Amino acid sequence: MAWRRTAWRLAISGFVLFHLTATVVWNIPNSPLRQCLIPAFRPYMLPLGLWQSWWMFAPDPMGDTAVLESEVIDAKGMRHIYAFPRVADLPWWKKLPRFRHPKFTCNLLIDEYANQREFAGRYVLRQIGLQPDAYPVHLSLYCQIKPPPPPGQPFIDPLTPARLHVLGTYDFAALDEVRP
Amino acid sequence: MNPLRTWNRFWFGAISARPLGMFRIVFGILVLAHLAFITVDLDYWYTDAGLLQSDQARLAAGPWRFSPLQWVQDPTSVRCVWGALTAVAVAFVLGWRTRIMSILLYLGLLSLYHRNISSNCGPDQLMMITSFYMMLSPCGAALSLDARRAALRRGTVAEPLIIPWAQRLLQIQLCLIYLATAAFKCHGSTWLGGTAIHHVIFNHEVGQLNLEWLAGYPVVISVLSQTALLVEFALAFLLWFRPTRKWIALAGVLLHAGIVPLVNVPLFGEQMAAIYLVFLAPDELDALLGFFDPRRWFGRRGTELQALSARLDPACALDGWRQLELAFDAADPANRIGQAH
Numbered sequence: 001m002a003w004r005r006t007a008w009r010l011a012i013s014g015f016v017l018f019h020l021t022a023t024v025v026w027n028i029p030n031s032p033l034r035q036c037l038i039p040a041f042r043p044y045m046l047p048l049g050l051w052q053s054w055w056m057f058a059p060d061p062m063g064d065t066a067v068l069e070s071e072v073i074d075a076k077g078m079r080h081i082y083a084f085p086r087v088a089d090l091p092w093w094k095k096l097p098r099f100r101h102p103k104f105t106c107n108l109l110i111d112e113y114a115n116q117r118e119f120a121g122r123y124v125l126r127q128i129g130l131q132p133d134a135y136p137v138h139l140s141l142y143c144q145i146k147p148p149p150p151p152g153q154p155f156i157d158p159l160t161p162a163r164l165h166v167l168g169t170y171d172f173a174a175l176d177e178v179r180p
Numbered sequence: 181m182n183p184l185r186t187w188n189r190f191w192f193g194a195i196s197a198r199p200l201g202m203f204r205i206v207f208g209i210l211v212l213a214h215l216a217f218i219t220v221d222l223d224y225w226y227t228d229a230g231l232l233q234s235d236q237a238r239l240a241a242g243p244w245r246f247s248p249l250q251w252v253q254d255p256t257s258v259r260c261v262w263g264a265l266t267a268v269a270v271a272f273v274l275g276w277r278t279r280i281m282s283i284l285l286y287l288g289l290l291s292l293y294h295r296n297i298s299s300n301c302g303p304d305q306l307m308m309i310t311s312f313y314m315m316l317s318p319c320g321a322a323l324s325l326d327a328r329r330a331a332l333r334r335g336t337v338a339e340p341l342i343i344p345w346a347q348r349l350l351q352i353q354l355c356l357i358y359l360a361t362a363a364f365k366c367h368g369s370t371w372l373g374g375t376a377i378h379h380v381i382f383n384h385e386v387g388q389l390n391l392e393w394l395a396g397y398p399v400v401i402s403v404l405s406q407t408a409l410l411v412e413f414a415l416a417f418l419l420w421f422r423p424t425r426k427w428i429a430l431a432g433v434l435l436h437a438g439i440v441p442l443v444n445v446p447l448f449g450e451q452m453a454a455i456y457l458v459f460l461a462p463d464e465l466d467a468l469l470g471f472f473d474p475r476r477w478f479g480r481r482g483t484e485l486q487a488l489s490a491r492l493d494p495a496c497a498l499d500g501w502r503q504l505e506l507a508f509d510a511a512d513p514a515n516r517i518g519q520a521h
Contacts, residue, residue: 009192012345016191019349027360029367046244049290049308054361056302056445059368062386063379085224087444088384095388097217099444100225100299102385107298116298119236126233148382151375154396156382179233 018044026052063148067162068105070124070141074134082124105143108167117141117168125178132175141167191348194341196462201275201322202469203457207310208273210447210454211285214307215266217446218292222262225296228253232298240297247294261291275324286315303448309353310451317346339462347458354455355416362412371409374402380442388444404438411435419459426464429456 022041028034045051068084085101087094107113108120121139130137144162149155172178224230226249232240237250249258265288272281289311293304320326321340331337370376378401381391394401411431418428433456436449460468470476 009188013187013191016345016349020352023353023356027356029364042244046242047246048312049245049293050312052305052309052357054302054357055364056361057376057380057443058361058364058371059366060370061376061379061383063382065382065384067385086385088387092388092444095444096446097220099446100221100296100301102444103301104299105385113298116240119232119240122233122236123231148379149395151378151401152395152398154392154394156392 023050023052026050027054062106065146065148066102066105066109066143066165067145068108068120068141068143070121070139072124072128072130072140073138074130075136076134078134080128080130082128084120108141109143109165114168118170121168121170122172122178125172130175135175136171136173139170139172141170143167191345192343195344195347197318197322197327197340197342198462199458199460199465200317200319200342200344200347201324201327202465203454204275204278204314204319205273205323206454206457207314207451208269208285210451211269211289211307211311212266212273213450214303214447215262215269219262222258223255225299226253226292227255227258229255237295237297241294242297245294245297247291249291249295253295261288264288265292275320275326278320278324278326279318282311282315282317282319286311302445303451306357306448306451310350310455313346313350313353317344317350318342350455350458351419354452355419357452358412359416362409362416365409365412371405374398374405376405377401377408377442378405386443386445389441391442408435408438419456422461422464425459429453429459432456 022045025034025037025041026045065088067086070082070084072080072082074080084105085098087098087101090098108117121141124139124141125137143165145165146156146160146162149157218225221230228234235250237247237253241247241250249261252258265285268281268284268288271277272285289308293300293308321342327340330340365371365376368376370379375398378395378398381387381394384390411428412435414428415432415435418424419432433453436453439445439449457465
């Protein structure tokens with residue numbers, strides 16, 4: 001059954017070449033070649049969960065501490081602040097499984113995740129639990145960003161104010177928009 | 181050197197199944213740890229009681245990333261999926277019906293992965309990709325209940341051999357990760373400039389322990405940053421060669437161990453270091469296991485060496501059973517094995 005073995009090896013070799021090409025294309029820096037080839041491999045890489053990017057801490061690590069918050073102003077002019085879960089002050093064993101929260105904040109800073117900013121806003125309104133008569137509301141989603149000190153300086157000046165980075169502002173006319 | 185023969189030998193030359201079997205066990209335990217971690221915020225990230233409701237998970241995932249949990253997302257159903265996946269992971273670790281379990285494990289992880297695009301990161305990506313390779317590989321051929329059952333049926337305890345093409349893909353994937361991340365880091369100024377770790381330790385949300393005091397020692401910061409970059413580049417290449425393998429693997433383990441107090445990204449370094457196992461030759465695996473065997477710490481060294489040499493396969497083993505000395509073997513016929521057929 002040598003032909004069967006040869007056919008099997010040819011099939012596997014074809015798959016290996018295709019898969020490696022797709023993986024390499026996904027990992028090369030952005031370039032016209034990558035932009036040209038990515039659409040061809042997207043139907044393979046995305047459904048199978050093989051998409052990947054290893055840019056964490058590259059090209060430079062993010063030294064800014066970003067904290068996600070939201071401000072809601074309801075129809076009566078009342079101001080509500082919602083702070084998303086923070087992990088910085090937790091002991092390490094509680095922090096360990098909660099690593100997704102800062103990752104979520106970092107992701108929202110990327111334009112690719114723009115539609116999720118609005119979803120995060122809707123989540124805020126569900127958590128605040130405003131009554132139907134409090135609508136329409138105006139919601140602002142933002143990050144409070146604290147930069148690191150310059151290299152060589154071992155502490156952050158506590159009086160340095162955090163910088164506000166607005167991720168998006170949204171208006172919701174009624175409760176139905178928040179609880180679909 | 182005949183390139184076709186080299187290709188065949190690299191992808192299809194039979195090798196010992198034990199390194200992959202050992203990796204299966206470690207990887208399965210890491211999957212269980214991952215499943216334990218996600219219970220803390222299961223509702224928040226994976227159910228409609230949390231961040232994403234209704235069709236939001238589908239919209240966030242886009243048209244190509246399907247998951248049944250984008251439709252069935254009430255907390256009870258998601259808990260049932262979590263429980264079933266945990267049971268599958270246990271069976272996978274034990275190597276019971278490994279082929280089926282590896283497929284179920286992959287599909288289960290994929291369902292969770294695509295339900296929570298919002299906060300997926302390195303550990304999730306790596307686990308997903310590794311589970312894909314494990315599904316394709318004969319990872320239950322050794323150190324498993326399946327292997328035990330097969331040995332009983334066969335009547336011998338001979339060491340199983342496998343065709344390693346999926347294992348090779350996993351090896352290449354690991355090297356690609358190190359190469360990509362190291363190359364990307366060279367685009368910036370902080371890694372080559374030796375200040376990268378200074379920035380990491382002041383990101384309090386991403387950091388693990390408070391190591392701000394370290395910033396007072398810029399020379400140490402510089403050495404750590406540049407050494408990390410160097411080790412990542414080296415890991416992309418030197419794991420392939422037996423003479424450098426154990427030293428660079430040790431450097432890699434130290435690199436990931438050093439990241440643990442700096443950055444809170446659990447299970448990433450653990451997975452990366454675990455993949456080193458699939459680079460090991462069987463005798464290297466034995467030596468590693470022996471190192472962690474407390475009985476050997478107090479035993480006589482002579483006995484240990486005797487036991488190790490007795491495990492080396494004879495020259496009649498199939499082509500490529502040694503993990504990777506392909507180019508060197510071809511250049512040195514005296515060192516080649518498997519010439520008999």
